Amino acid sequence: MRVGSVEKAESLHYRTLEKGGCPNSKTWEILVEGWIRSQQMDKAIDALKSGLAALKHYEWRPSPSIAVAISEYFEETRNFEKAMEFLTTLRHFGLANLQVYKSLLRMQT
Known part of the structure; x- marks a missing residue:
């Protein structure tokens, strides 16, 4: 993934899941x-x-850059409903930050 081989990384990930593997935190990130x-x-x-x-x-x-990138995606696509669901999830895990809130506020203008 880090060198742009998205398809290879996906293939490895799916094969690992098929064999009963459980991704760790670094894999998800x-x-x-x-x-x-x-x-x-x-x-x-x-x-x-x-x-x-x-x-x-x-x-x-x-x-935090992951949360910001996803909230900016929702802002760009003007998907306020999904953005609010995402914010709820982030808040549940204590991951909401100022940039995420600002992205939501910009959607309201």
């Missing part, structure tokens, strides 16, 4: 960051949700 860089935001959002859902198994806090 790498996948999310790669999909954000390649503008595959739906995949990035789904992976972030999966990573956050697994928090009961380990401690992971994605970088």
Whole structure:
């Protein structure tokens, strides 16, 4: 993912899942960051949700830049409903930050 081999990384990830593997926090972060860089935001959002859902198994806090990139995506697409759902999720995990809130406020203007 980090060198732009999105398809190879996805293939490895899916093969690992098929064999019963459980991604760790670093895997989720790498996948999310790669999909954000390649503008595959739906995949990035789904992976972030999966990573956050697994928090009961380990401690992971994605970088603030991930939350900002996704909230800016919602701002660009003017999807206020999804942005609010995302904010609720972020707040639940204590991950909401000022930039995320500002992105939501800009959607209201």
